[in-house]
Amino acid sequence: MTADAGTMLRQWRSQRSISQLDLAYDVGVSPRHLSFVETGKSRPSPALLEALSTRLDIPLRERNALLLAAGHAPRYSEESLDAAAMRRIRASVQRILDAHNPNPGLALDRSWNVVLANDTAASLAALLPAHLQGPPFNVFRASLHPEGFARLTENLDVWASYLMDTLRRLVRVTGDPRLAAIEREVGEYSTVADLDRRAPRSTGRGAAEPTLLVPFALRLGDDVLSFFTTLTTFGTPRDITLEEMTIELFYPADEVTEEAVARMQG
Numbered sequence: 651m652t653a654d655a656g657t658m659l660r661q662w663r664s665q666r667s668i669s670q671l672d673l674a675y676d677v678g679v680s681p682r683h684l685s686f687v688e689t690g691k692s693r694p695s696p697a698l699l700e701a702l703s704t705r706l707d708i709p710l711r712e713r714n715a716l717l718l719a720a721g722h723a724p725r726y727s728e729e730s731l732d733a734a735a736m737r738r739i740r741a742s743v744q745r746i747l748d749a750h751n752p753n754p755g756l757a758l759d760r761s762w763n764v765v766l767a768n769d770t771a772a773s774l775a776a777l778l779p780a781h782l783q784g785p786p787f788n789v790f791r792a793s794l795h796p797e798g799f800a801r802l803t804e805n806l807d808v809w810a811s812y813l814m815d816t817l818r819r820l821v822r823v824t825g826d827p828r829l830a831a832i833e834r835e836v837g838e839y840s841t842v843a844d845l846d847r848r849a850p851r852s853t854g855r856g857a858a859e860p861t862l863l864v865p866f867a868l869r870l871g872d873d874v875l876s877f878f879t880t881l882t883t884f885g886t887p888r889d890i891t892l893e894e895m896t897i898e899l900f901y902p903a904d905e906v907t908e909e910a911v912a913r914m915q916g
Contacts, residue, residue: 654690654719655687655690655693655694655699655716655719655720656687656688656689656690657688657690658712658715658716658719659687659688659694659702659706659716660688661825662706662708662712662825663688663706665822665825666706666707668705668706670684670685670688673702673705673706676705677698677701677702677705678701679698693720693721694720696717696720696722696725699713699716699717699720699722700713700725703716707823709823709824709893709894710726710887710888710889710890710893710894711726711728711760711824711826711890711893711894712824712825713725713726714726714890726888726889726890727888727889727890728889728890728891729889729891730891731765731766731891736891739892740766743757743766743895743897744766746897746899747766747767747768747771747897747899748768748769750768750770750899751768751769751770752770752911752912752914753770753877753899753900753901753902753911754767754768754770754771754774754877754899754900755767755768755770755771755897755898755899755900756768756771756789756897756898756899757895757896757897757898758789758895758896758897758898759891759894759895760820760824760826760828760829760894761786761788761826761828761829761832762788762789762790762817762820762832762896763784763786763787763788763789764784764786764787764788764789765895770914774799774868775787775792777802778792778797778798778799779797779798782795782797782798788832789813789898790813790817790832790836791832791835791836793809793810793813794810794813794814794836794839794841794842795836795839795841796839796840796841799868800839800841802868802869802870803866803867803868803869804867804868804869804874805865805866805867806841807845808864808865809864809865809866809867810841810842810845811845812864814833814836814837814842814845817829817832817833817836818833821833863878863903864878865877865878865903866878866879866900873906873910874906875902875906875907875910875911876902876903876904876906876907877900877901877902877903877907878900878901878903879898879899879900879901880898880899880901881896881897881898882896882897882898882899883895883896883897
């Protein structure tokens with residue numbers, strides 16, 4: 651994104667595939683005025699920028715950048731998880747993760763760096779070489795690097811395809827150069843470079859088993875543990891850190907995994 655507010659708006663509108671006319675009518679301004687804003691002939695008010703950002707689904711971090719580019723003060727805070735204001739929220743998220751033991755649970759930032767984890771997830775991370783453990787511990791790197799979980803993943807092509815689709819979608823939705831850099835990096839891994847040319851392998855439980863969700867099939871010793879995941883976000887964030895946080899919880903996808911996890915707990 652450039653530093654010019656009008657150009658930034660035009661780029662977001664193009665990225666969302668919305669015409670100038672439709673956007674103007676959706677937010678209740680004239681197409682002429684929106685055209686003047688995009689060309690820099692008119693300075694948008696904070697209220698107009700908020701309306702345009704809401705319609706274009708611009709993330710809070712980029713809304714702050716848009717406000718600054720237009721000469722206005724940013725509206726959204728970015729508190730550290732260690733800040734006093736975050737103490738209650740951090741404790742609540744950690745309780746969710748701890749209650750999810752012995753199944754893995756993670757809290758991720760926008761780049762899918764782990765910011766909080768439960769004991770099971772930490773134990774799995776310890777299986778990786780030091781250079782993949784961070785900090786920061788990045789899920790895309792750890793999952794797709796040839797020396798990472800990729801070497802233990804039974805259905806690597808299926809899982810890697812899901813992860814790359816997710817990463818590309820994040821790059822497209824946010825326009826974040828940090829995510830774009832991660833996409834370029836992992837795209838050069840041998841496990842990913844020719845992924846589109848490889849036929850997806852089975853989930854590790856047999857081709858006849860119906861697949862309702864994309865599983866993560868991880869071989870640990872003689873066991874193949876198969877998990878499905880849920881991704882949870884905050885519903886009404888007004889802080890950048892909270893808007894960008896995702897809680898990922900792993901659940902047993904079959905009885906074999908459920909029994910193996912129960913043994914681990916016992």
